Amino acid sequence: MKLKQIFSLSLIAMLIFMMTACSNSTDETSSKQEEQPKAAEEVKDLILATTTSTQDSGLLDVLIPMFEEESNTNVQPIAVGTGQALEMGKKGEADVLLVHAPDSEQELVDSGDAINRKRVMYNDFILVGPANDPAGIKGMEVGEAFQKLFNDGAVFISRGDDSGTHKKELDIWKSLELTPGDNTSYAETGQGMGNTLLVAAEKQGYVITDRATYLAQKESLDLEILVEGDEDLLNIYHVMQINPEKHDKVFSEGAEKFVDFMINEETQKVIEEFGQEEYGEPLFFPYTE
Template sequence: MLKNRYLHIIVALLLLVLAACGNSDETAGAKKEPEKKAEPQDLILATTTSTQDSGLLDELLPIFEKKYNAKIKTIAVGTGQALEMGKKGEADVLLTHAPASEQELVDAGDVTNYKRVMYNDFIVVGPKSDPAGVKGLPTADAFKKLFESKAIFVSRGDDSGTHKKELGIWGSLGITPAGDNYVSTGQGMGPTLQIASEKQGYTMTDRATFLAQEKNLKDVTIIVEGDKDLQNIYHVMQVNPEKNDKINSEGAKQFVEFMIADGTQNTIEEFGKEEYGQSLFFKYTE
């Protein structure tokens, strides 16, 4: 009888221990369960094709997305189109390279937090044989000779920053290019370079895109470079949140701050050095 009583006590104690272990395991399991990660914020970036064609965005955007738990939708178009998206409130943040046109948006209050980010330069490229004989000439002289010699000139024709720069040079010479030798592609820098290569023509490009695409081009080299007027400046800016109640103002602010931060600026300046032997973009310093 006494033996049975002790047996019942031992069984009860074992059941208590097992129950405690089970609860402990459940508690431990609950602690090990990872917390659900917050949904990433969506951010629409309207930018010029050169930042994408050069590969720079592929370098920078994953860093931003990880740091700020963001998912960026990049719309790479001509700068004119990107700025128009800003005017209409169809993007959260802009990264473009047409300072005069950008200033119009700043003055109109369409954008805020306008910051200079980086620069490189425009160049004129063309056939290595240089049939127009313009290699090494100052920019204005080269454009004038290209027009007079009726050399094939391939223009982006897309209201991009590069296109605006090209038109400004023609305009300063009092020239309105036209005719069969003036080809307007209405496309980005990459396709325009390809067409210029195929037609053995000349074109204006930003240096970064040319260096990134050079291996895909046949018999194309730099013809005109180095003029002070060919500097190519990029700015970042937030779209005014009053344009659209869906604008991610906080995310846009984070992106502007990210682009001008020291770490990002150093990454920008180092980008391309290993592959091309030179920086594709230079950081902005006060």
């Protein structure tokens, strides 16, 4: 073979090799680019204003991680009295509310500050007090028991914080046309349900509480259920989102997702089972509409 032919063949072979190498390099680069994960979606904060009972009972510790996982949302719960939670909603300082004062909630809906209000669950209020029950109210109807406590000047510990529980207590006093402060043994803590129960236990006084918080803290309290079961003691919780048309800084998409989450079948099942294993009875009951 002539030298010129050998040179030509070598040149062709070299070109083919370079083209193949170049092609492989391009394919590898393309493949690596395809393997690169997509940029993570931005995780947004959702401000949930709720009652201390949902926090103190431990329910939020179960529900919030469930919602965060499926919604790519970081929930920031603010547990306060229902009155404070509703005020936050009125000012657009929260995205979604989970509260239990139906009449006050309706006022927020009527004002246009809240929308998409849905019933979620219920439990009940109970009247607890010292095991020896010095006022002798065990088994009475709630109105009769409150009247007896007032007449006897019994130690009564109130939350005094405009919460749903406090509102219920005041409604009972009002129905009896009594001013609770006229009883010198009546005291307000201005605190959440858990701390108020601890104060009542320390002072061996009577206190109205939601059942969930009482059961969750029962082991650390020297208090017993004395009055329960009255229809007037039903405790209903609603979830609602703050109206984005009135408060344009709220995270409306996340709020709507949270409302849907709270009333979906899976979440309602979790609510129904919550507390049964640990306390022998559920702390809340599903109650959608």
